[in-house]
Amino acid sequence: MRSLKLLFMQASFISTGIFLGVGIAQIIYHLIGDEYISEWYFIPSVLLTGILCSLPVLLLTGENHNHYKLRIAAHFSILFIAVSLLGLLFKWYSNFMGYAIVMLIFICVYVFVWIVTAWIYKEEDKQINTALDSIRDEE
Numbered sequence: 001m002r003s004l005k006l007l008f009m010q011a012s013f014i015s016t017g018i019f020l021g022v023g024i025a026q027i028i029y030h031l032i033g034d035e036y037i038s039e040w041y042f043i044p045s046v047l048l049t050g051i052l053c054s055l056p057v058l059l060l061t062g063e064n065h066n067h068y069k070l071r072i073a074a075h076f077s078i079l080f081i082a083v084s085l086l087g088l089l090f091k092w093y094s095n096f097m098g099y100a101i102v103m104l105i106f107i108c109v110y111v112f113v114w115i116v117t118a119w120i121y122k123e124e125d126k127q128i129n130t131a132l133d134s135i136r137d138e139e
Helices: 002-032 042-060 068-089 096-138
Strands: none
Touching: 002 042, 002 096, 042 068, 068 096
């Protein structure tokens, strides 16, 4: 159940991050005078990307904390390749500059998801510790 919650949370954060990144890119395009027009399947492609890109987080779960730097590097690499291929499939970019923008958005979303996930888990830890302290006080 915890893994399912984690996958849902990651998919939600990834999709939200992509929408925020694309929104910022659209503002930048507008300010420099270019037009950004997305295809009709853009929203479903972002949601599918969020779901698919949440699956590799299972590499990072579990009790085994050995080689965590290697696991994080593998996680980042898998997602980098996945986003590159999904971007090509869904025509998120058509040239190198477009690819660079998509990868910049990817890196920002990756950092955003890590920060938000850490914040949520820190809040859950605080709630658990508060509950444990109140149980100890009662005894």
